[in-house]
Amino acid sequence: MNNRKGSNWIWGSFFIVCALLVVLNGLNVFSLTGFLWKIIVTLFFVLWFIESRQKKDTSGMVISGLVIFMMWKNVIGLGFLSIGTIILAGILLLVGIGFLNKPHTDHAPASRNVFVNDVDSDTLNVKGAFNSSSHYLRGSAVETVYITPSFCSMSVYLDQLTTKSGTLEVVVDAGFCSLNIYVPKKWKVHNEMHAMFGQIVTEGIPLPETEDKVYFKGDGNFSTVRILYI
Known part of the structure; x- marks a missing residue:
């Protein structure tokens, strides 16, 4: 609850500042309209960086920081x-961080x-982008789970699912993220996923x-995907 209040305060302040800047622009206080909007966009990504830091969302911090750097690189003398080059460096940085991240063992970080x-x-469909999240899946006759995370850190728990025919298919489309998938020890895992510039580990x-079977399919590109028994 405190994190949500802090987030509301941050974004509420942002839009109030934007309103003031728009009014000042209308009063011709600012003569450089392009510079004004550059400030507004910069404020947006600065606040995104602050919120990501509060949530310990590394991917959000990296992406917002890179955007700010690209906007002001000429001012700080790095326009060359x-x-x-900057985007490639950001991708490699996110991949490196994904490899260094350890899976959380607690059920409610x-x-x-x-x-x-x-x-x-x-x-069931699970999606996430530019954040950190935990998803507890529940269902009594689930056959297929689609997991689509990008530029984020995500944990998905399958231990409260009941399959319809004793077989569950999990289709993953992960990009630039750290994904942890928790499965019951009584399930037999069949891993058919593919990874490009990433890793998939059990x-x-x-x-x-074992009782039920779970088949993992799809791709984990520039990502670390962990399948963990609980």
Whole structure:
């Protein structure tokens, strides 16, 4: 609750400042309209950086910092750096951070957004971008789970799911993220995922006699995907 109040305060202040700048622009206090909007956009990404830091969202900090750097690189004397070079450096930095991140073993980290995905259908969709989140999936007849994270840190818990036919298909489309997927030890994992400039690892040991089967499919590009038994 405190994090949400802090976030509301940050973004509320941002839009109030934007309103004041627009009024000052209308009164011709600022003669450089382009510079005014550059300040507003910079404020937006500065506040995004602050919020990401409060949530310990590394990807948000990196992306907002890179955008601010690209906007002001000429002012600080680094205009010779091309946009392509900066973007490539940012991608490599995110990949490196993804490799260094350790999976959280606690079920409800305080710094994350926590969601409970409860459905009656046979399909579940989990999405996330530019944030850190934990998703607890619930369902009594689920057949397919689609997980689509990008530029974020995400944990997905499958231990409260009941399959319809004893088989669950998990389709992952991950890009530039750290993804932890938790499965019950009584499930048999079949990993058919592919990774480009990333890694997919399975941690833990299943029970000697497993009940349901879970098939992991899809891609984890520039990402670290961990499948963990709990």
